[in-house]
Amino acid sequence: AQSVAQPEDQVNVAEGNPLTVKCTYSVSGNPYLFWYVQYPNRGLQFLLKYITGDNLVKGSYGFEAEFNKSQTSFHLKKPSALVSDSALYFCAVRDENGNNRLAFGKGNQVVVIP
Amino acid sequence: EPEVTQTPSHQVTQMGQEVILRCVPISNHLYFYWYRQILGQKVEFLVSFYNNEISEKSEIFDDQFSVERPDGSNFTLKIRSTKLEDSAMYFCASSGERSNNQPQHFGDGTRLSIL
Numbered sequence: 001a002q003s004v005a006q007p008e009d010q011v012n013v014a015e016g017n018p019l020t021v022k023c024t025y026s027v028s029g030n031p032y033l034f035w036y037v038q039y040p041n042r043g044l045q046f047l048l049k050y051i052t053g054d055n056l057v058k059g060s061y062g063f064e065a066e067f068n069k070s071q072t073s074f075h076l077k078k079p080s081a082l083v084s085d086s087a088l089y090f091c092a093v094r095d096e097n098g099n100n101r102l103a104f105g106k107g108n109q110v111v112v113i114p
Numbered sequence: 115e116p117e118v119t120q121t122p123s124h125q126v127t128q129m130g131q132e133v134i135l136r137c138v139p140i141s142n143h144l145y146f147y148w149y150r151q152i153l154g155q156k157v158e159f160l161v162s163f164y165n166n167e168i169s170e171k172s173e174i175f176d177d178q179f180s181v182e183r184p185d186g187s188n189f190t191l192k193i194r195s196t197k198l199e200d201s202a203m204y205f206c207a208s209s210g211e212r213s214n215n216q217p218q219h220f221g222d223g224t225r226l227s228i229l
Contacts, residue, residue: 043223044157046219101147103159
């Protein structure tokens with residue numbers, strides 16, 4: 001069964017500094033990887049995905065993520081964090097075998113300090 | 115931009131009572147999902163639904179749970195006899211295609227509190 005690990009509980013970063021949120025995955029076959037963001041009292045908003053092709057994928061709000069097959073990782077990055085990026089970030093994976101369920105990590109709280 | 119909408123935003127129910135959570139998926143989407151998030155825990159898959167039938171369900175989705183698409187727009191989750199441990203945030207999601215590269219779009223959730 002597919003699974004995701006997000007090792008950190010909270011990521012603190014100063015405004016303007018680079019932001020990284022870590023994610024590693026486990027799946028049989030090729031992974032389909034997703035990042036979602038959750039603001040307070042809201043649902044999960046899709047940020048970006050990796051399916052195939054270029055290992056660096058770009059998404060909404062200036063976020064990008066790098067797929068690393070050898071390390072089974074899909075870390076989320078933003079070159080310059082904003083206070084408004086403070087939210088809960090979830091990594092998710094599906095397998096390629098027609099299984100539509102998303103397996104989520106536990107989420108990382110990102111706090112951007114002004 | 116089209117959205118998935120869920121009602122109510124908060125539902126308080128006595129243990130043992132039936133509850134129905136409602137969702138209106140994005141209008142041209144074909145695949146529908148329910149997930150739940152117990153406070154402080156991971157988002158967990160419950161069920162997926164396509165072509166008027168369940169396509170996949172998790173071990174959480176036992177006989178107490180059912181889903182229905184009663185008309186062309188609504189997608190509902192029913193819990194027949196609620197338990198305290200059913201207290202969670204329930205998210206509905208939809209996607210346009212079954213291919214795994216399409217993202218699922220989520221509603222804002224219904225917070226279910228069982229007393």
